Structure formats: C-alpha cells, structure tokens
Amino acid sequence: MAAMLEFDHVHFGYGRAVILPDLSFTIEKGDMVALIGANGAGKSTVSRLCNGLLLPSKGHVRVTGMDTKKVRTSALARKIGFLFQNPDRQICKNTVYDELAFGLQVQGVSEAEQKERVEKALETFHLDPKWEPFTRSRGERQRIALASVLIHEPELIILDEPTTGLDYRECTEIMEYVTALNREKQTTVLMVSHDMELVQSYAKRVLVLSGGQLLGDGPVRQIMKDEQTLHAAKVMPAQIPALALRFGDTFSDVYTVADMVAALEKERG
Amino acid sequence: MIEISKMGFQYSGSDRMALRDINLTIQDGEFVGLIGVSGAGKTSLTHTLTGMIPHHYKGDFYGSVRVNGMDTVECRGEDLYRIVGSVFQDIDSQMVASVVEDEILYGLENFGFSREEISERLENVLDTLGIRDLRYRALSSLSGGQKQKVAIAAIVALRPQIIVLDEPTGELDPESSLQIFRLLRQLNKEFGITVLIVEQKIMLLCEYVDRMIVMNEGAIVFDGPARDVVRHTSTFEDIGINVPRVVTLCGQLQKKGLYNGQVPLNVEEGEKMVREVLRGGRHAGI
Amino acid sequence: MGNILEFVPGDSFLHRLNPITKIVLAFLFCICSLLSNNLLIQVGLLAFLMIIAFAAGIGEKAMGLLRTLLFFCILMIILQLIFMRGGVGYLVLPGGFPLVTSDGLYYAALFTLRIINATLPLLMMFAITQMNDLTNAMVNRLHVPYRYMFILTTAFRFIPILAGEFHDIMDAQKARGVEFDTRNIFKKIGLIVPLCVPLLVSSVKKVDSGAVSAQVRGFSLRTRGAGYKAYPFRLGDLLALLLLAAMIVLLVFFG
Numbered sequence: 001m002a003a004m005l006e007f008d009h010v011h012f013g014y015g016r017a018v019i020l021p022d023l024s025f026t027i028e029k030g031d032m033v034a035l036i037g038a039n040g041a042g043k044s045t046v047s048r049l050c051n052g053l054l055l056p057s058k059g060h061v062r063v064t065g066m067d068t069k070k071v072r073t074s075a076l077a078r079k080i081g082f083l084f085q086n087p088d089r090q091i092c093k094n095t096v097y098d099e100l101a102f103g104l105q106v107q108g109v110s111e112a113e114q115k116e117r118v119e120k121a122l123e124t125f126h127l128d129p130k131w132e133p134f135t136r137s138r139g140e141r142q143r144i145a146l147a148s149v150l151i152h153e154p155e156l157i158i159l160d161e162p163t164t165g166l167d168y169r170e171c172t173e174i175m176e177y178v179t180a181l182n183r184e185k186q187t188t189v190l191m192v193s194h195d196m197e198l199v200q201s202y203a204k205r206v207l208v209l210s211g212g213q214l215l216g217d218g219p220v221r222q223i224m225k226d227e228q229t230l231h232a233a234k235v236m237p238a239q240i241p242a243l244a245l246r247f248g249d250t251f252s253d254v255y256t257v258a259d260m261v262a263a264l265e266k267e268r269g
Numbered sequence: 270m271i272e273i274s275k276m277g278f279q280y281s282g283s284d285r286m287a288l289r290d291i292n293l294t295i296q297d298g299e300f301v302g303l304i305g306v307s308g309a310g311k312t313s314l315t316h317t318l319t320g321m322i323p324h325h326y327k328g329d330f331y332g333s334v335r336v337n338g339m340d341t342v343e344c345r346g347e348d349l350y351r352i353v354g355s356v357f358q359d360i361d362s363q364m365v366a367s368v369v370e371d372e373i374l375y376g377l378e379n380f381g382f383s384r385e386e387i388s389e390r391l392e393n394v395l396d397t398l399g400i401r402d403l404r405y406r407a408l409s410s411l412s413g414g415q416k417q418k419v420a421i422a423a424i425v426a427l428r429p430q431i432i433v434l435d436e437p438t439g440e441l442d443p444e445s446s447l448q449i450f451r452l453l454r455q456l457n458k459e460f461g462i463t464v465l466i467v468e469q470k471i472m473l474l475c476e477y478v479d480r481m482i483v484m485n486e487g488a489i490v491f492d493g494p495a496r497d498v499v500r501h502t503s504t505f506e507d508i509g510i511n512v513p514r515v516v517t518l519c520g521q522l523q524k525k526g527l528y529n530g531q532v533p534l535n536v537e538e539g540e541k542m543v544r545e546v547l548r549g550g551r552h553a554g555i
Numbered sequence: 556m557g558n559i560l561e562f563v564p565g566d567s568f569l570h571r572l573n574p575i576t577k578i579v580l581a582f583l584f585c586i587c588s589l590l591s592n593n594l595l596i597q598v599g600l601l602a603f604l605m606i607i608a609f610a611a612g613i614g615e616k617a618m619g620l621l622r623t624l625l626f627f628c629i630l631m632i633i634l635q636l637i638f639m640r641g642g643v644g645y646l647v648l649p650g651g652f653p654l655v656t657s658d659g660l661y662y663a664a665l666f667t668l669r670i671i672n673a674t675l676p677l678l679m680m681f682a683i684t685q686m687n688d689l690t691n692a693m694v695n696r697l698h699v700p701y702r703y704m705f706i707l708t709t710a711f712r713f714i715p716i717l718a719g720e721f722h723d724i725m726d727a728q729k730a731r732g733v734e735f736d737t738r739n740i741f742k743k744i745g746l747i748v749p750l751c752v753p754l755l756v757s758s759v760k761k762v763d764s765g766a767v768s769a770q771v772r773g774f775s776l777r778t779r780g781a782g783y784k785a786y787p788f789r790l791g792d793l794l795a796l797l798l799l800a801a802m803i804v805l806l807v808f809f810g
C-alpha cells in the first residue's frame with residue numbers, strides 16, 4: 001500500500017533562492033510526526049508542498065500515492081486537513097454553523113449529511129452553532145477552524161505552528177482533539193512547530209529540518225537527546241531531556257518529569 | 270512609578286468586566302512579566318497604562334491609574350505617551366514607515382525634538398539596539414525578530430521611563446524571542462527603564478523577569494518574584510497556564526520529600542536541584 | 556508580479572530631486588503625452604522616459620512596468636484594430652475583408668503609447684520616491700494637512716500587506732477544498748466574494764492597531780514643521796522643471 005505522505009527527492013525554490021535542495025522522507029499511516037527547525041529552515045514550505053499549495057520544481061510529493069502535480073488541490077483537500085496558525089484566514093462565514101457546513105458544501109456533501117456531520121462536530125468541539133466567529137476569542141476561533149477542518153474526516157492532518165498566539169490551555173485543547181483522532185482512527189498527523197515541550201508531549205517521530213535539509217529523523221526520544229543535531233538546527237531542547245543530558249549516563253532513560261522522579265527515587269533507594 | 274488602585278473596566282457593549290478590582294504598584298526600574306490565558310485581561314491592563322483605555326477604547330472605568338502621579342483618565346493622552354512607550358504583537362501593522370530609519374524618526378519628529386536632538390537619539394538607539402546595519406533597509410525585507418527590534422528601537426528613542434509590551438514575541442521563533450528578552454533586560458539594567466511585558470512563554474518569563482503577575486478573569490491572582498509565583502503549580506494548572514518542566518519536577522520531588530530547597534527557574538538551577546537530591550541519596554546510602 | 560508601487564533604493568540624480576519636483580515632473584510628462592497626436596513624438600517620449608529610467612538605475616523596474624501596462628492595453632489594441640477601418644487593408648480575408656488596416660495599426664500604436672506615456676511616469680515616480688519623503692515634503696512645503704497625507708501613505712503601505720493577507724486567505728480556502736481553479740468565471744467570482752469577510756476583518760484589526768501605534772508615538776502632536784529631513788529645492792529641481800516646461804511649450808506649438 002502507498003505511504004500516507006511521501007517526499008521523493010523534492011527540490012523547491014523561488015526564483016534563484018533554493019529553499020529545499022533535495023528532500024526525501026516518508027510518513028506511514030497512523031504516525032504522529034513533528035517537523036521542527038528554526039525560522040527559515042523550510043518548515044512552512046514543506047507543509048504547503050503537502051497539499052499542493054506549492055508544487056515541487058523537481059521530484060514528487062505523493063499523498064496516499066497521488067502525485068500532487070497531477071491532481072487538483074481540491075482533491076487533495078479531501079484527504080488532508082490543514083490547520084493554519086491564524087484561524088482568521090480560514091473562517092469566512094457569519095455563524096459557526098455556516099462555517100462548518102461551508103467546507104462540506106463545497107465538497108458536494110448532501111444537505112442531510114451536512115446537518116448530521118455539523119451537529120456531531122458541534123458536540124465534539126463544544127461549539128454553539130449560533131456563535132459569530134469573529135466576536136469570539138482567538139482560542140475559540142482556532143477551535144472553530146479546527147472543527148471545520150476535522151469535519152471532513154481527513155486521513156492526514158497538518159498543523160502549522162498550532163501554538164502561535166494561543167495560550168497553554170487552548171493549545172492543549174487543540175492537541176488533545178488531534179491526539180484522540182490519531183489514537184482512535186489512526187489519522188496521520190504532521191505538526192510543524194518550534195515548541196519543543198509540545199513536540200515532546202505529543203509527537204512519536206521527529207523530523208529536524210535546517211537549511212532545507214533533513215538533519216535528523218527518528219523516534220521523539222532519540223531526537224530529544226540528540227544534542228548535536230538540535231544545536232545544528234538551532235532548536236532549543238526541551239527542559240527535562242536537556243537536564244538529563246547534563247548527568248552523562250546517569251539518566252540515559254529519562255525524558256519526562258515522571259521518568260526523572262522515578263530515576264531519582266531509584267538512586268535514593 | 271505606576272499606581273493602580275481599585276481599578277475596574279468594562280468595554281462598552283460588553284456584558285462583563287474586562288478588569289476587576291486591580292490594585293498594583295510598580296516601582297521605577299522593575300522588570301515585570303504578566304501572564305494569563307487569553308481573555309484574562311492582560312491586554313486591557315496594558316491599555317489602561319498607555320491611556321488607550323479609556324481615551325481610545327471607551328467603556329465604564331472605575332478606580333484610578335496613576336503614572337508618575339498623573340491620573341491617566343484626567344490627563345491628556347499626549348502627556349502620557351512621553352512617559353509610557355508601547356510595543357505590540359502584530360508586527361506589520363504597528364509600523365508607520367517603509368524604511369528602518371524613518372520608522373525610528375517618526376515618534377521623534379512627532380514629539381517635536383530639535384534636529385540635533387533627533388540626530389543624537391537616532392545614532393544612539395541604533396547602537397544601543399545593535400541595528401546600525403539595518404538603518405537603510407526596507408522594513409519589508411527584515412525578519413520578524415528584526416522588525417520587532419526596530420519597533421522597540423522606535424520606542425526607546427523616545428526615552429520613555431516605562432515600556433509596555435503586549436506579547437512582542439507572539440509571532441517569533443524561540444531564538445528571536447530570547448534575543449528580545451535579552452535586549453529588554455539590557456535596557457532595564459543599563460537605563461533603568463521599567464519594563465512591563467505580557468508574555469505566554471513562561472520559560473522566558475522565569476528566566477528574565479524580577480516580578481511575575483498572573484491574571485485570570487480580569488483580576489490579579491498572583492503577584493511576586495517569579496520564584497514565589499511559579500511554586501503554585503496546581504493553581505497554574507487550574508487556570509490553564511503551564512509552568513516550566515523543571516518547576517513541575519521540583520513540585521513532585523518536594524511532594525515525595527526528596528527535596529526542599531529553592532524552586533529552580535531554568536535548566537541550570539534544575540541541575541543544581543537534581544545534584545542535591547542525588548547527594549542526599551548517597552548520604553542516605555552511607 | 557511584485558508590488559508595482561514599490562520603492563527602488565538608489566542615489567541617482569532622479570532620486571535626489573525634491574519629492575514635490577518628482578510628482579510635478581510626472582504630471583507634466585503626462586500632459587506632454589496628451590498634447591501630441593504624432594506617433595513619432597510619442598515614440599520619442601517613451602524613448603526619453605526609458606533613457607531616464609536606465610540612467611536612474613530603475614531600468615529593470617521600468618521595463619517590468621511597461622510589460623504590465625502593455626498587458627492592460629491588449630484589449631485597446633484589439634478594439635482599435637477591429638474598428639478603425641480606414642487606409643490600406645492587410646491580411647485580406649477571402650471575402651475581400653481586410654483583417655487589419657493601416658489606420659487600425661496606426662491608431663492602436665498611438666493610443667497604446669499615449670496611455671503608457673501618461674501612466675508610466677507616475678508609476679516611475681513611486682519607484683524613486685519614498686512615501687515618507689513625499690508626505691513630509693507635501694506637509695512641510697505645500698502645507699497639505701498631515702492627517703490626510705498620513706492616511707494616504709498608510710493606504711499605500713497597506714496594499715502589499717493586504718495583498719499578502721489575501722493570498723494567505725486564498726491558500727487557506729484552497730486547503731479546505733474550495734476550487735478556485737474552476738474555469739467558470741462566475742463560479743469563481745462566487746467563490747472569491749465570501750473571502751472579503753476575513754479580509755475585511757483582518758484589515759479592520761490591522762488599521763486599528765496601526766492607529767493605536769501611531770497615536771502612542773505622538774501622531775496628534777505632529778506639527779507642520781516637524782521633520783528631521785529637509786526638502787530644499789535645488790538647481791537640479793529648477794532645471795528639470797524648466798526642461799519639462801520647454802517640452803510642453805514645444806508640443807503646444809509644434810506637436
């Protein structure tokens with residue numbers, strides 16, 4: 001079976017500026033992957049190449065085997081749910097109900113089914129159908145945007161800097177919805193972020209991008225402890241792994257607060 | 270000095286108080302961080318200091334806000350702007366010019382300083398903020414971090430006694446955010462400028478501010494040195510704000526009776542804490 | 556396409572002219588192009604304009620602008636070719652009907668050049684003038700109220716910001732499956748109209764935060780004399796204006 005997402009020797013540039021020289025990686029169904037890197041590393045470019053908003057100048061991007069160059073963005077949109085960092089760009093209707101129904105409408109879903117799915121989404125995301133999105137808080141707008149993305153039941157969810165502009169509670173809320181989908185429906189998730197604490201809490205696998213090149217690719221626990229790679233990519237490591245690294249081999253298995261407490265209890269006997 | 274007493278505010282057209290019973294005194298030269306979930310009233314509080322509330326945003330105002338003894342409701346906004354400078358989150362829309370130099374000149378020209386004075390201040394601020402090489406660059410060609418530095422420079426050039434920043438790092442990556450905090454600390458230490466910064470990045474606040482204020486539902490919940498404030502991990506959790514992981518770790522170690530020293534605020538201090546716990550272990554072993 | 560009103564930095568004689576001189580020159584040049592019905596003179600004017608552009612180091616920009624303008628003139632050219640039926644016919648169709656005529660060609664060329672000669676100078680003016688300088692000079696020298704000039708500059712500054720915003724909004728909508736790539740123009744318009752809502756919301760927010768930011772930096776305190784940079788009129792300004800005036804006089808009598 002084809003992989004959920006495949007970058008096959010992708011080259012991308014604007015004019016003379018090369019952003020991605022030659023990028024290849026594959027993401028299988030059901031994975032939860034974080035793409036990290038400093039600003040300008042090419043993270044946004046990668047996310048926009050996934051859903052055909054950008055097309056590779058050389059090489060191929062395939063989503064469930066479909067080449068993004070050969071299918072329309074609307075066909076890709078059925079497979080991919082894309083949450084932008086600014087919900088205001090996504091929301092364009094005056095009530096939450098219309099907003100949620102709009103996406104289904106453009107994809108030609110029948111009215112009866114629209115109603116059913118919107119009602120389900122309203123319940124899941126604790127939204128009031130009569131709310132006017134533009135008068136709600138940033139966090140609520142982001143939740144509305146997320147609901148309108150997930151209502152399509154996408155196979156792949158892309159989160160572009162989901163924490164920007166959100167407080168910790170709103171951010172956790174968003175991540176919990178996505179994690180539940182990943183767990184229950186094996187929905188694949190690709191999150192673009194520079195918040196290492198967030199990555200550590202939610203990702204299973206991490207891709208480290210720097211200057212358009214993949215510096216690291218591995219399980220989250222391995223990358224978190226890979227000081228050299230993180231440093232080279234100008235990414236600040238998460239606190240507990242960074243703390244554990246300061247003790248050489250003593251805490252080689254420590255990644256989380258719970259790990260550290262357990263390890264210290266053991267040391268103390 | 271900022272003195273806020275029994276202050277409350279309700280935006281006209283809103284059905285709830287944006288700020289409730291705020292009592293707060295900030296001395297000259299303090300570096301204060303303000304944190305809270307969105308809708309907690311952080312931005313509204315900064316607006317009361319800059320006079321935007323109630324001069325620009327109308328509503329019902331209770332109590333009093335005094336900046337250097339001036340009542341912000343009664344005084345002219347213009348007199349307040351000379352003392353309090355503001356920097357905002359939305360980087361692009363707070364700019365008024367298209368070239369760095371013009372952006373810095375804008376406020377200086379408005380306040381009517383003499384040509385010599387403007388020239389001196391301009392040169393000075395370019396060096397202080399380390400942006401001399403950006404002087405003639407178009408703002409549109411700068412990175413977010415560079416633009417935010419220019420925005421701060423434009424304010425610092427006016428030599429305010431107080432700078433109020435509303436989530437200035439909201440759109441920046443960790444590295445640029447760190448640079449902004451370093452810069453603010455430098456301005457605070459070298460020139461004694463009072464800094465009040467609204468910020469979601471708790472780790473940066475812990476590392477840099479002298480005093481931390483936590484707001485929730487329009488009121489102040491905690492106010493004190495960062496170390497004393499972050500100790501209240503469970504309240505933080507209830508409100509919906511995170512604390513640095515080393516603080517969480519400290520809380521759990523304390524609960525288990527493994528540690529009773531001071532709360533660590535960063536990885537270095539966390540290391541000290543863990544070493545102390547380890548030492549205790551060896552002593553116990555002997 | 557980039558932003559056609561974008562400033563091109565430089566230090567040429569044109570860049571150094573007084574901003575007011577620049578805007579007056581641009582208008583005088585427009586008048587020149589409207590005064591003449593002679594194709595050769597129009598060609599000459601355009602050549603003159605391009606020489607100036609290259610000498611001022613904005614040649615590439617001017618060529619770009621020229622291409623953009625030509626694109627907008629295509630419809631005009633077609634109409635002229637179809638409806639001007641006098642003169643010698645060329646490309647005669649089997650029924651004896653000439654596809655184009657000499658008159659058609661002549662007028663198509665004339666009107667296109669005229670439009671270009673009347674628009675290009677203004678666009679070039681923006682390429683060599685900072686909006687800030689234009690504002691300050693207009694306020695200091697011509698006593699235009701600062702408030703109006705500030706609104707004008709801000710409007711110009713917001714064009715690229717809003718264009719970027721609109722692009723991002725389009726992307727967000729494409730990502731949720733809205734088919735902007737439809738061939739049906741009416742359907743396409745129907746899809747784009749709702750996007751005005753988010754664009755409006757974000758513009759209002761941006762304008763408000765821009766206003767607040769200007770206000771706290773003493774916007775309302777600004778006086779006419781405020782301004783660090785001086786905008787004196789120099790000999791160069793006078794010479795340039797005289798040259799254009801002479802051109803106009805010549806065209807009035809001999810054009």
